[in-house]
Amino acid sequence: MERSAFADRALTRRFPEVGARLPCVRLCDLPTPVTRAEKIALEAGTGPLFVKRDDQSSTLYGGNKPRKLEWALGAAQAGGRQRVMTFGGLGTNHGLATALFAVRLGLACHVVLVDQPVDAHVRRRLQELLAVGAELHYGKNLPGAALQALRILARHPRTEIVPTGGSSDTGVVGCIDAGLELAEQVSRGELPEPARLYVAVGTGGTAAGLAAGLALAGLRTRVVGVLVTDILPPNPRKLDRLARRGLRLLARAGAPVEAKRVALELELETGHVGNGYGHRTERGSWAVELAERLEGLHLETTYTGKTLGALLVREQDRDEPVLFWNSYSSVHPEGPLPDWPDLPRPFHALFQTES
Ligand SMILES: *Cc1c(COP(=O)(O)O)cnc(C)c1O
Secondary structure, three states: OOEOOOOOOHHHHHOHHHHHHOOOEOOOOOOOOEEEOHHHHHHHOOOOEEEEOHHHOOOOOOOOHHHHHHHHHHHHHHOOOOEEEEEEEOOOHHHHHHHHHHHHOOOEEEEEEEOOOOOHHHHHHHHHHHHOOOEEEEEEOHHHHHHHHHHHHHHOOOOEEOOHHHOOHHHHHHHHHHHHHHHHHHHOOOOOOOOEEEEEEOOOHHHHHHHHHHHHOOOOOEEEEEEOOOOOOOOHHHHHHHHHHHHHHHHHOOOOOOOOOOOOOEEEEOOOOOOOOOOOOHHHHHHHHHHHHHHOOOOOOOOHHHHHHHHHHHOOOOOOOEEEEOOOOOOOOOOOOOOHHHOOHHHOHHHHOOO
16 A cells, blocks of 8 residues: 555546645545446336445445545554544444554554444454454443543554544545546546435535535535434534535645635435434335345445435435445455454453343
């Protein structure tokens, strides 16, 4: 993994001056393909439906996180940091991606975890986190996580903090790049300009960055962020702020961008969280089943199922082209998993009561 400004990122094609100034590490294989999901569209009665295959963003672990980490870990490395810390639910995709890539770059990675509903997938995720070299800390709830974070910082003051979901200013830049990348695919004729783009909202950096990137490229596509969390859920103002922080960082790096003036087509769709973050909903599970059966797309019930479910309901009986942003990795770490007793003691209880 070299450190460089890439000629082959949409962002650096658009703003060559930024490529020279914002540090970045190569973690992704871009662009990710766009495919058409005709069978789902037919069955659900939507207009032409396209899928951005960001599940394939990296050969090690895909989804939306590696895009953010290219810039967030690039900044950590350029700043001479040797250790990063991040946060997530027990089944965190973001924590796994951060630990996996940080360790490969030679950085230590602390992951502080809070509760979410425990199932086989979550238990496996804890073992995967351990396998890729994460140092795990059980915070249980938000105050507990804050306490753990303070302890780690007291021991290692020069730890780079990667916020939950990777939605730092640098992380958002990676998602602006993704928006510009999609715009290039539209201009190459790989898909028509989508009327709406549906993407899951956890911390909101992905939706915000995409909206900013599409706006910079002059597309009229509206980003519909589907809220899937009730743990510090972002509101529309927060999404707007995230987008502008990313834009301001680009401006500081020399891009001719007026962060205040960029007109964002971005909305937050609520009503799909169900009983909370990580809890299944009927509509979400239906969408996961449909995607698997008709297109062989592997979604999950925490983010992408709820998002596709929202799309299918809202686009029913409409005929404009729309895009589903597949933010869930279809690549998973391989190799033997450690046994759960190897996890730090506080996690053992999660394995001793089977449910
Ligand atoms: C983290 C995650 C998201 C949410 O991205 P945010 O930028 O935090 O809103 C969406 N989908 C999947 C699969 C994720 O892991």
